[in-house]
Amino acid sequence: MSWVEDIEQRSRALEAERLRAHAYVRAVAAAEHAGLVVGEPGSSEAASGAGKSWDGPVERSLAYRSAVADVAASARLSEQSVQQRIEKAVELTTQYANVVHALEAGEVAPQHAGVIADSGRIIGIPGSADTSEIRDRRAVYERLVLEKARQVSPNQLRPYARRVAEKYAWESIDGRHAREQQHRRVWLETAGDGMAVLCAYLPVDRAQAIYSRLTRMAQSTAQAEAAEARAVKEQAAKTGTELPVVRSRGVGEIRADLLADFLGIDFTTEDGAQTVADAAVAAESTAAGNVQGIVQVIVHEDDLDTDLDTGLDTDMARDPDPEASSGPGARPQSELEGCGPIPADMARRVAGAATSWVEVTVNPGTGDIRKVESRVPSADQKRKLQVRDAHCRWPGCRMPGFRCDIDHTVAVADGGETAMTNLGYLCRNHHLVKHHGGWEVVQLPDATFEWTSPTVRKTRTVPEGRVRFVETGEPPPF
Template structure:
């Protein structure tokens, strides 16, 4: 076993991470005329098949390291630390002014080699306190402003909920859950303490036992075919925003009278109307529901925001004769709705719901709905958009007939998708807040 070879390989990884940081920083220029961080983040996320949240965090980290923490970046370049360890320094110094961050960077130089991530965080924290002792209260207030709740989807129909709270609130929340769990155990409940704490948290929030009666409840979409729902098949179901779940889980949700799910049977049961008045701006509820069921999530590549929280957008703008029908509507989360109407982006949709996205740098990506449009729509609806790429290619710059038609349509409707970089609030979305039916 060559331990030294492993260490050398690890150092090379760190050096490559430093190169990656510098390239990220070079991608987003500062000052007038420079690249806009948000559109660049969206385009880079598509190119790297990474979530936009991760890319924005990496871009911010790259800016901190290259402009405020050059010595920490050099330690990364030398292979003395890796990027996760460098991130600990970034996290501790991001609330400081540039000059104080530079002082911390200088103070900890040479102290990071051979340290684990936790030790580096403590070293940086102590240095921050030394250079700005009176700012501790302000830093605590700034971090308090970043409190949030996040969900991370796991395997086998599980997920994790994480809450970032002030320490006192977090401690009190855990103590309350622990007290409820112990009370249940003392009354003979056979579940483990971990299971009870988790179940009590869900009960308190959802309101199944101890929640306020009649309170607003979130709507959850579960897509399941009819044979599976009836117990005649074991096909996986689809939980919007999460992905596949076992048939047994779908049936358990369906049979639970207290669940907040909304059943979406993928085998047509009632022939929901899809063809409506194509000249109206806002879709009917039937069409809006259908598009959200079809798309399941935001249609931007890599975004998994559930369709219950999206805007419905005309791919071909309504003002440019774009019809209000399922074949010309897509679901986009509010953030990617803004991206779509930023200059340089181009969206095209095919009758079956396949979406072609061209980035400002000319790369073409394809997004397909998880559930195809039904044959009656695919065969009969005129979308009023150009469909390109006869071979279905989803990479490389667009060329040829599709690009020529795009230019002609752009001349008629204006730049981009007809808005020349208009924001979503003034863009062409069919439903605005009316489409956000995640709660009722």
């Protein structure tokens, strides 16, 4: 582990150096484009000198194109990939210098830096230079998200970064979503070996519901096929006949087949036999109309109209003492679990179509859950876990809670109680690793999990409820 850690540390430091080098390539090209002279790498000298200046953006200049081609030839990479690297390097070194310093020190990974830059783009004004106000917003965003990045994986950082960026965004998510919907589309990418990737760019609530429905239907079909295979095997054993060779399909295969089935396309083998067993097809056809996609949404009360039907199949986070604020991105946002903030119209649409709801009252200062009230008949502890944990509590894992096991931190056999202070979500894989992989975990009073690996390295995971509802620092600078 020490060997691996040392390699990771040096790799991160080299990545920070590469970012600065790529940014310097563009600075030299820009100076040449403007007829100026730039200082040496790492120096504080400003571009100086006199000469002929050319009009137009530097990216279209001969100097920049020549520099990109030079780097591409040296590294044996495509010019497009080099240009993307340079653009990313300029963005990070000029807008998130502290992130680059943290990367150099090995405190964060390149993936953390990418998440911070990608999520923070909504803070600026597209096509316009940064103003002092935007720089102030971005500085607060960088400080808050970088602090979190030092504690979690890039996968866990992404929804938090989107949440914080939304608070300091120049334009509200409602306006951006309305404009972005005009770009929804479906496209095809060939993948070789007679295969292809079919892609769809859709509103996130609809895309997640479609995927959830396909998954549940695929799991149902897989169970039907397994039952049919067992019946055939038992019949063959009774009659002494030869057992037919049938290749079972995985859930991923069935999910893909179902998508095509929905569009009216039948898959057949070379001899004309259907790859979907008749019994499974019949069962699926019967169940299709009764299967619904699951979308877990946290709807802030500010996004709900007073005349909405009170039957809401969603979590509503109610702040008993909300701070009044104005300006884009200032008010609390509704969220789609695992994806980040969503527009108010989308939150209302999902909430209004549901059949029941869970009301959550939180402490606005700390994010602690004060009360959970549900109109859905379920155990109180399960409701609280759904809000508090939201996903698997293993470091770096975001498996949704409804697909996780409820684990006793201290096993019942060892005297552990069935209480909120001793319960947590763990996906099936990490549940097994926890019990049989040499890991240890302690649940602290604030529901933080402190994990100890077999090599005695400690990692903490904070409950999602505290991350979602806690104040993220001083008010936005506007």
